[in-house]
Amino acid sequence: MKEISPSTPEEPTHAKPDDVLDPDHIVRNHIGWMLSLAKRTLGGNKDAAEDVVQDAFMSAFRSLGSLENPDNIKPWLRRITINAALMKIRQNKRLAEQSIDEHLPEFDQLDCRLEGRWSFLASAEDVQENQIQLDILNKAFSTIPESYRIVLQLRDIEGYGTAEVASILDISESNVKTRLHRARSALKKILEPLLRGEIK
Amino acid sequence: MCTETKPSPMRWLKGQMLSRMQGMITCKEFENFVLSYLDGELSPTQSRVFRMHLLLCRECRDYLCAYERSVELSKLLLQEPRKPVLDEVPEDLIKAVLAAKNSKP
Secondary structure (H helix, E strand, O other): OOOOOOOOOOOOOOOOOHOOHHHHHHHHHHHHHHHHHHHHOOOOOOHHHHHHHHHHHHHHHHOHHHOOHHHHHHHHHHHHHHHHHHHHHHHHHOOOOOOHHHOOOOOOOOOOOOOOOOOOOOHHHHOOOHHHHHHHHHHHHHOOOOHHHHHHHHHHOOOOHHHHHHHHOOOOOEEEEHHHHHHHHHHHHHHHHHHHOOOO | EEOOOOHHHHHHHHHHHHHOOOOOHHHHHHHOOOHHHHHHOOOOOHHHHHHHHHHHOHHHHHHHHHHHHHOOOOOHHHOOOOOOOOOHOOHHHHHHHHHHHHHHH
């Protein structure tokens, strides 16, 4: 896996530059979303996510001088957090990964899809307004095996292109596409009860 | 993944049609085109074959709708925490980060 290079445009913050670069301000203002991001990248592991956030802040403080525009601090910290999380994942390369096969589409012997009829499909607004369903969505995301979940996160959530994800994870672009499609298919299958309105 | 479920006569007919007729693809082959279709990367011919399959196959239409909705949900709701989560951050963690910063100027 390679480090993500700083290149993304930024949303402005409204604090004065001096405040933005104050360590206390940086930590208190950004630690919440950084912790969420690290936790999601690590599949919900809270302790590991706290380690990652600490590592990310240390890395950020060491290279704060390289941040040319204080308005860019959030995407800059975002990339640092993702790098720290990927580093953690590499360090812990570990248990045999869970198979994704059980979450993939099924076909009969004529290669026809086995898919129950959908008489209802929940909208994003339905889910957005329901905390229980939001929690289910977060949990579903964590259920996807790591090597697939990371591709889904980098491409669909963080918005990196296929080539960038391939470079970050040091895998081929076709491998990124395969993993992305399988991860999306798995997410769809895991979310079926919620999407079908069976969970209120 | 393939199950041993015996197809109904209608499904058998559909399977035969999709696998044997010129310009048709099976659901399994359709699966290989989904990502490229959504990324707008299919050639005009591939796109025509893909859309023809969608027209004929209720299962793949339903599947694709739910697939796209899952992608939409994950993009919309997981991109950012919806509300400030500072109250969920252990104060100990904030102190530890600041202490580490101060010990390594």
